[in-house]
Amino acid sequence: MIRLFVTADLAQDHALALDLGQSRYLTAVMRREVGDEVLVFNGRDGEWRGALEVVAKRGVVLRLTALERPQAFGPDLDLVVALVKRTRIETIIEKAAELGARRVRLVITERTNAERVRLDRLTAIATEAAEQTGRMDVPEIVEPLKLAKLIETWDAPRRLLFCDEAGEAKPVLEALAGTPAAPWAILIGPEGGFSPTERESLRNLIYATPASLGPRILRADTAAISALTLWQAAQGDWRGLEVS
Numbered sequence: 481m482i483r484l485f486v487t488a489d490l491a492q493d494h495a496l497a498l499d500l501g502q503s504r505y506l507t508a509v510m511r512r513e514v515g516d517e518v519l520v521f522n523g524r525d526g527e528w529r530g531a532l533e534v535v536a537k538r539g540v541v542l543r544l545t546a547l548e549r550p551q552a553f554g555p556d557l558d559l560v561v562a563l564v565k566r567t568r569i570e571t572i573i574e575k576a577a578e579l580g581a582r583r584v585r586l587v588i589t590e591r592t593n594a595e596r597v598r599l600d601r602l603t604a605i606a607t608e609a610a611e612q613t614g615r616m617d618v619p620e621i622v623e624p625l626k627l628a629k630l631i632e633t634w635d636a637p638r639r640l641l642f643c644d645e646a647g648e649a650k651p652v653l654e655a656l657a658g659t660p661a662a663p664w665a666i667l668i669g670p671e672g673g674f675s676p677t678e679r680e681s682l683r684n685l686i687y688a689t690p691a692s693l694g695p696r697i698l699r700a701d702t703a704a705i706s707a708l709t710l711w712q713a714a715q716g717d718w719r720g721l722e723v724s
Contacts, residue, residue, distance in 0.1 A: 481517070481518065481519050482506070482510060482512070482518045483518070483521065483611045483612070483614070484498070484502055484518060484519070484521075484611060485520075485521060485522065485523075485610060485618055486502075486520050486521070486522050487522060488522065489522070489525060490520065490521075490522055490524075490525040490526070490528045490544060491525065491544065492545075492547070493543065493544060493545075494543075495541055495542070495544075496520065496530060496542040496543075496544060497539055497541050499539070503539040503540040506518065506532070506540055507535055507540065512532055513532065513535060514534070514535050515531055516532050517529055517530065517532075517545075518532070518542065520542065520544075521616055521617075523551075523618060524551060525551060526547050526548070526549055526550045526616070527547070527548045527549040527616060528546065528547055529544070529545050529547075529548050530542035530543060530544045531543050551616055552616050554580040554716070555582070555663075555664070555712075555715065555716050556582055556664070557580065557582055557663075557664050557665070557666070557708075557711065557716065558581065558582065558638070558663075558665035558666070559576045559581040559583070559584045559585070559665070559666050559704060559708065560584075560585045560587055560630070560640075560666065560667045560668070561585070561586060561587070561667075561700065562586075562587050562588070562591075562592050562594075562627075562668065562669050562670035563586055563587070563588060563594040563595075563624055563670065564670060564671055564700045564701075565594055566594075566595050566597070568699065568700055568701045569597060570601075570602065571701045572700065572701050572704045572705075573602045573605045573606050573621065574605050574606070574608075575609075575704065575705050575708070576606075576619060576704065576708060577605075577606045577609035577613065577615070577619050578609050578613050579705070579708040579712060580615065580708070580712060581708060582617070582619055582620070583619055583621075584602075584606070584622065585622040585625070585630070586621070586622060586623065586625070587624065587625055587626070587667075588624050588625065588627065589670050589675070590627075590674075590675040590677070590678060591669075591670050591672035591673060591675060593670070593671070593672065594670070597624065599621055599623055602621045603621050606619050606621055627678060628681075631681065631682075631685065634685075634687070635663075636687060637663060637687075638662065638663040638664065638687065639659065639660065639662055639665070639687055639688075640664070640665050640666075640667055640682075640685065640689065641655070641656070641664060641665070641667065641688075641689050641707065642667050642682045642683070642685075642688045642690045642691065643666065643667060643669070643691055643692075643693055643703055644674075644679065644682075644683075644690045644691065644692060645674070645693075645697060645698075648690075649691050649692045650690075650691060651691065651693075651694070652691040652692070652693060652706075652714075653710055653713070653714055655689050655690065655691035656691070656710075656714040656715060657714075659689060661715055664711065664715065666707045666711060668700055668707065669700070669703075670700065671699070671700060691707075693706050693707060694706075
């Protein structure tokens, strides 16, 4: 069943006009016709089944027929990642969406050396991943911010898993053992690693938990995938969903 993310409100018997991109995808690519069904979600109203009611050059209109699943969210988990090369940041965004991150916050560190990013493209990648994986929302992609500013404005109740590439910390699962099931963030550094000053500052934060991802130096995309997987295994929604 095709799933599409929309921004409009969803309700029983509502007529939903899709944008031209989604309309062309359904009719020209997937060859859907009047009467065929798709699933839609907006991150607020749950997942709805709809049937194609109008197929025209100006677009497709769906008639919503049934609520398939009530709205549900995974854990309140941010991925905080330093800017890296375009292909790798796109991979990180895609996998973060697949692995259940609620937000991806982009940061600029002392050793960041990457191209500028297009938030619209990254959001489109996150949206497509959400559609394909069955999650009920699309992760928010937050525009880049300097690491020092991020720390200065940090939401104190949120814990921070600081993935320290120097390896001078407990393995992730051991570091997470006994930690509170509060909102969390995972911090992944740039290709050149954190500077000594940044590492010292991060280790001094009362809400930060340093952790090692193993004896090998990992690329940023591999590190992000590994850390998200380990966190989900220890504290995440692999153990159940939070339903609103």
